Amino acid sequence: xxxxxxxxxxxxxxxxxxxxxxxxxxxxxxxxxxxxxxxxxxxxxxxxxxxxxxxxxxxxxxxxxxxxxxxxxxxxxxxxxxxxxxxxxxxxxxxxxxxxxxxxxxxxxxxxxxxxxxxxxxxxxxxxxxxxxxxxxxxxxxxxxxxxxxxxxxxxxxxxxxxxxxxxxxxxxxxxxxxxxxxxxxxxxxxxxxxxxxxxxxxxxxxxxxxxxxxxxxxxxxxxxxxxxxxxxxxxxxxxxxxxxxxxxxxxxxxxxxxxxxxxxxxxxxxxxxxxxxxxxxxxxxx
Amino acid sequence: xxxxxxxxxxxxxxxxxxxxxxxxxxxxxxxxxxxxxxxxxxxxxxxxxxxxxxxxxxxxxxxxxxxxxxxxxxxxxxxxxxxxxxxxxxxxxxxxxxxxxxxxxxxxxxxxxxxxxxxxxxxxxxxxxxxxxxxxxxxxxxxxxxxxxxxxxxxxxxxxxxxxxxxxxxxxxxxxxxxxxxxxxxxxxxxxxxxxxxxxxxxxxxxxxxxxxxxxxxxxxxxxxxxxxxxxxxxxxxxxxxxxxxxxxxxxxxxxxxxxxxxxxxxxxxxxxxxxxxxxxxxxxxxxxxxxxxxxxxxxxxxxxxxxxxxxxxxxxxxxxxxxxxxxxxxxxxxxxxxxxxxxxxxxxxxxxxxxxxxxxxxxxxxxxxxxxxxxxxxxxxxxxxxxxxxxxxxxxxxxxxxxxxxxxxxxxxxxxxxxxxxxxxxxxxxxxxxxxxxxxxxxxxxxxxxxxxxxxxxxxxxxxxxxxxxxxxxxxxxxxxxxxxxxxxxxxxxxxxxxxxxxxxxxxxxxxxx
Numbered sequence: 001x002x003x004x005x006x007x008x009x010x011x012x013x014x015x016x017x018x019x020x021x022x023x024x025x026x027x028x029x030x031x032x033x034x035x036x037x038x039x040x041x042x043x044x045x046x047x048x049x050x051x052x053x054x055x056x057x058x059x060x061x062x063x064x065x066x067x068x069x070x071x072x073x074x075x076x077x078x079x080x081x082x083x084x085x086x087x088x089x090x091x092x093x094x095x096x097x098x099x100x101x102x103x104x105x106x107x108x109x110x111x112x113x114x115x116x117x118x119x120x121x122x123x124x125x126x127x128x129x130x131x132x133x134x135x136x137x138x139x140x141x142x143x144x145x146x147x148x149x150x151x152x153x154x155x156x157x158x159x160x161x162x163x164x165x166x167x168x169x170x171x172x173x174x175x176x177x178x179x180x181x182x183x184x185x186x187x188x189x190x191x192x193x194x195x196x197x198x199x200x201x202x203x204x205x206x207x208x209x210x211x212x213x214x215x216x217x218x219x220x221x222x223x224x225x226x227x228x229x230x231x232x233x234x235x236x237x238x239x240x241x242x243x244x245x246x247x248x249x250x251x252x253x254x255x256x257x258x259x260x261x262x263x264x265x266x267x268x269x270x271x272x273x274x275x276x277x278x279x280x281x282x283x284x285x286x287x
Numbered sequence: 288x289x290x291x292x293x294x295x296x297x298x299x300x301x302x303x304x305x306x307x308x309x310x311x312x313x314x315x316x317x318x319x320x321x322x323x324x325x326x327x328x329x330x331x332x333x334x335x336x337x338x339x340x341x342x343x344x345x346x347x348x349x350x351x352x353x354x355x356x357x358x359x360x361x362x363x364x365x366x367x368x369x370x371x372x373x374x375x376x377x378x379x380x381x382x383x384x385x386x387x388x389x390x391x392x393x394x395x396x397x398x399x400x401x402x403x404x405x406x407x408x409x410x411x412x413x414x415x416x417x418x419x420x421x422x423x424x425x426x427x428x429x430x431x432x433x434x435x436x437x438x439x440x441x442x443x444x445x446x447x448x449x450x451x452x453x454x455x456x457x458x459x460x461x462x463x464x465x466x467x468x469x470x471x472x473x474x475x476x477x478x479x480x481x482x483x484x485x486x487x488x489x490x491x492x493x494x495x496x497x498x499x500x501x502x503x504x505x506x507x508x509x510x511x512x513x514x515x516x517x518x519x520x521x522x523x524x525x526x527x528x529x530x531x532x533x534x535x536x537x538x539x540x541x542x543x544x545x546x547x548x549x550x551x552x553x554x555x556x557x558x559x560x561x562x563x564x565x566x567x568x569x570x571x572x573x574x575x576x577x578x579x580x581x582x583x584x585x586x587x588x589x590x591x592x593x594x595x596x597x598x599x600x601x602x603x604x605x606x607x608x609x610x611x612x613x614x615x616x617x618x619x620x621x622x623x624x625x626x627x628x629x630x631x632x633x634x635x636x637x638x639x640x641x642x643x644x645x646x647x648x649x650x651x652x653x654x655x656x657x658x659x660x661x662x663x664x665x666x667x668x669x670x671x672x673x674x675x676x677x678x679x680x681x682x683x684x685x686x687x688x689x690x691x692x693x694x695x696x697x698x699x700x701x702x703x704x705x706x707x708x709x710x711x712x713x714x715x716x717x718x719x720x721x722x723x724x725x726x727x728x729x730x731x732x733x734x735x736x737x738x739x740x741x742x743x744x745x746x747x748x749x750x751x752x753x754x755x756x757x758x759x760x761x762x763x764x765x766x767x768x769x770x771x772x773x774x775x776x777x778x779x780x781x782x783x784x785x786x787x788x789x790x791x792x793x794x795x796x797x798x799x800x801x802x
Contacts, residue, residue: 050397077399088390104321105398105405109313150394 003028004158004188005049007060012044012053019044020055021212027158031184033199033220034192035273036209042192043085043162045209049190050082050160063157078107081156085163085192087147091136095127095146098135102150121149125179141172148179159189165198177202196270200224206269208276216276226275227267232258242278314400319411326378326412335374336419339367343423347430354436354613354668356511357428358606361445362519364424365503368449372456372502373477375416379457380473383409383464403545406461410536413457421450436613436667439514439606444521451528452502458535465542496569499524509641509650511665513590513604516583516642518576520568527564533557572645580642587639598622599634599661607638610667617672618661620709621679624761626768629683635660636679639735654688654736662688662735670733673706673716678735680705684772688736693774697781699741701771703732703749704760704785713753726750744790748782760785 005027012020019041036042047053049060051067059068063079066072090098099118108114122131125145135143144164151159161180165173173195181202183189193199199206199220206223208216216223234252237244241254255271258264326332383406386392396402428441463472484501491497498504499520506519537554583590583604593602594611599618601611614636622630637655639662641648655662661682663675680702681691694702703717710716714726721730722738727746732739741749752760767784770776782789 052393052397074399077397080397082394082397084393086390087394088386088392090385090389090391101318101321102394102398104314104317105395105400107311107314107399109310109317111317114317147394 005060005062005190007049008058010045010048010055010058010060012048012055012057018212020048020058023058023209023212023214025207025214025217027188027190028205029184029186029188030204031180031189031191031202033203033206034190034209035194035196035199035206036215037277039211040209041212042209044212046082046160046162046190046192049158050080051076052082052084078154079157081151081154081159083147083151083159083161083164085166087144087150089135089143089146092134094132094134095122095138095142095149096131098146099149099153103153106154108154117153117155118149121152124152124182125149126175141168141175144168144172144176145179148176148183152183155187157187159183159187161189161191163192163194165193165195173198196268196273200269208273210277220269223272223276224267224269225272227255227271229264230258230275231255231265231267231271232262233265234262238262243274311400311404315404315408315411318400318405318408319414322382322409322412323415325382326375326416329378331374332371332378332416335371336416339371339420340423342367342370343427347427351434352431352668353434354438354610354666354671355431355434356439356606356665357431357437357441358439358445358514358517359508359511360428360431361441362506364427364446365448365452366505368420368424368452369503371416371420372452375413375453376456376460376477377473379409379413379460380464381470382412383461384468384470387468388470401544403540403543403550406465406539406543406545407536409461409464410458410539413454416457417450417454420453421446424449436609438609438665438667439511442514442521444525445519447525448503448521448528451525451532454532455502455528455535458532458539462535462539462542465539495571496565499527499568500565502528506646508646509648512580512640512642512646512648513583513606513665516576516580516645518572518580518645523564523567525564526560527568530557530560530562530564534561576645580645583640583642587637591638593635598631599636602635602637604638604640604665607665610638610663613667614663614675617676617709618679621676621705622683624705624708624764625680625683626765627772629768629772630765632683633659634679634682636663637661638663638665640665652736654691656687656689658687660687664735670719671735673710673720674733674735676706676709676716677702677720677732677739681734681739691734691739692737695740695742696774697745697776697778698772698774699739699745700748700752700778700781700785701764702739703741703745704752704764707749707753708757708760714750717749717753721746742778744782745778747790748778748785748787751787752785 003026005025008024010020010023011018023045034042034045048055049062051073059066062076065076065079067076093101096118099122100114103114103118108117119128122128125148127142127145127149130138130142135146138146148164151161164180165176168176177198180189180191184202191198191203203220206216206218206220207214208223232254234254237252238254238259240256240259242256244252244254247253253265255274386395424446428446431437460473463476487497504524533553534557537550537557540550541554587604588602591602591604592608593600596611596615597619601614603610618634618636635657637660639652641650641652652662652664659682661678663678664671678688681694682688683705684698684702685691685694707713707716718724718726720732721741722733723730729743729746730741732741763785764771771781771784779789
């Protein structure tokens with residue numbers, strides 16, 4: 001499969017602190033999850049790939065377009081859908097007008113075709129019924145879906161979603177997962193999140209970042225497998241465990257190096273993620 | 288970890304067709320249309336647009352000015368668009384700052400239409416409002432031109448000022464938003480500009496060059512002048528405003544990152560146009576203009592054409608030729624009532640104007656000394672018609688306008704009867720001619736040059752005569768013309784000749800000379 005995104009040696013420093021440190025990756029069709037602690041460089045990577053900030057070093061292409069040139073950057077942006085971590089809205093606009101406005105900024109100039117496309121994406125995110133409502137009258141979840149519709153309008157080949165499920169209740173998050181899964185069909189989606197469940201349920205591939213570097217790049221199953229044989233159950237918290245907590249069943253779930261004869265448990269993606277990060281210093285600043 | 292990759296443009300996978308996209312220019316126009324619609328939905332803009340349209344419509348409806356002078360009408364279109372301009376300035380400014388205020392910049396900055404193109408779109412969003420203003424301005428002029436007796440020609444440069452002011456305020460809002468990205472800047476700027484302009488004008492004495500740096504220069508003269516004597520650098524001013532509009536757009540675009548060669552080139556051209564406009568409009572009145580104004584004031588015959596109609600020659604400034612057909616019935620009406628040689632006297636109706644100080648001239652005219660010459664002004668319609676009739680009657684009675692100054696005896700009755708009897712509604716005309724709008728007592732009566740004075744008794748006699756049928760008075764006037772127009776004939780004698788009973792309490796102050 002041809003990569004949609006090819007990046008090599010991306011480096012970006014904020015005042016001497018590396019936010020991205022020699023990051024190379026290839027993204028293909030489907031949803032790729034991007035996990036990492038706060039300050040790992042996830043948002044910075046997304047902003048670089050979305051051409052919001054240029055990298056100090058390194059190159060990348062999106063669908064063959066090189067953002068290093070003005071024309072390439074414009075062509076890349078024509079293929080880009082970007083949902084930032086905290087999307088802004090024009091509260092006095094209706095949902096339709098806001099997405100229509102974004103569609104114009106994506107150079108969709110044929111009015112009737114544009115309006116059809118706006119209606120399509122609003123229907124896709126389940127907002128057809130409230131398309132005429134002002135955004136200030138919509139709930140947080142609906143607003144997030146408006147932002148997703150704005151990212152999806154124009155059918156971009158590369159969709160960048162930065163923690164889109166933050167602040168959503170479980171029902172809204174489930175609805176959002178459906179939307180992202182649909183969006184991943186036929187295009188490349190890079191999904192930054194703290195929710196390992198999102199990755200487990202949506203992504204065919206996961207990248208773990210820490211300290212501006214990629215620590216893991218593989219399938220969710222491979223990330224989960226990193227914790228195989230290192231999760232066990234005990235009646236009391238095992239002092240040798242790196243992490244442990246009482247479960248709803250009353251027993252303790254321990255993660256680390258199990259003692260001899262421990263009752264091993266099936267690891268989760270989160271366990272694998274924690275093991276991947278284990279021992280990594282976590283920066284809080286440069287996200 | 289992924290492998291290090293080699294950049295290539297050949298590895299892009301095939302994509303399904305995406306909705307068609309237009310060029311950058313089309314996107315700017317689409318965005319401009321969107322922003323214009325958003326502006327049109329803003330309550331303040333709607334309110335001020337309605338106010339502008341309402342006031343304009345009201346003034347046209349309530350003051351349907353017959354006999355308009357179109358090169359005065361054009362200037363009158365300039366002030367009301369300022370209402371719309373101020374509100375557009377504030378609202379366009381807010382629209383430009385919308386993304387910044389609402390935190391959508393980071394989303395929109397990675398979209399295809401760059402910030403500088405968005406700036407262009409915001410500037411273009413004002414164009415529909417300028418077009419509406421232009422249509423209103425054209426409607427005003429068309430309305431005036433379709434009224435009875437229009438004279439002169441509107442200046443396209445003067446007509447352009449209203450729409451250009453609207454455009455200017457909009458692009459100023461755009462530029463200010465790009466320079467000072469806070470919504471408080473626009474209202475503060477508007478207040479500061481208002482205060483500063485007032486202060487500078489009062490301190491500096493409002494010299495010509497400073498006055499013309501403002502968008503609208505209102506000058507309302509007492510009487511319309513021939514257009515070549517106005518001395519308004521309207522063409523230069525329109526160039527200055529147009530240059531300023533383009534310059535501000537260019538500066539805003541440059542500020543937004545559109546530092547392309549064409550933008551820089553247009554900026555330079557716009558700057559040159561603005562400077563040329565300032566250079567052209569700044570000099571105060573030239574010697575040639577002053578000389579032309581003086582000549583038009585003192586020797587109008589040198590710049591006028593004359594046509595003969597009946598017993599009179601009508602001499603007019605070039606733009607007033609159409610008025611001859613309006614003056615002629617008045618002259619004929621008055622002269623037909625006169626007797627003796629006056630009934631067939633050769634008159635010269637000469638249009639005159641005080642143009643010495645341009646539009647700041649007072650508009651009062653000195654009586655002409657030439658025998659048989661009647662002055663008519665550049666304004667016509669309404670009260671000007673009976674005033675002209677008084678002028679014609681005065682000359683028929685006294686011989687020339689200067690002699691009218693000394694006319695205070697019974698000839699005043701003859702003059703006023705001649706002037707008013709020829710009017711469709713004599714008593715209304717009498718009331719309108721008198722400065723105190725009365726039909727009793729003594730009063731000053733308006734005329735094209737110096738006014739006449741009517742005593743109480745003269746007013747009574749004239750009123751009495753006007754109540755009588757024409758046929759009962761006309762034969763007496765014609766039969767006793769010589770005595771009725773002879774200097775020294777008393778008011779009492781005139782009353783006696785015309786068959787008006789003496790006042791119950793006769794007075795020695797019957798003649799206005801005595802008063």
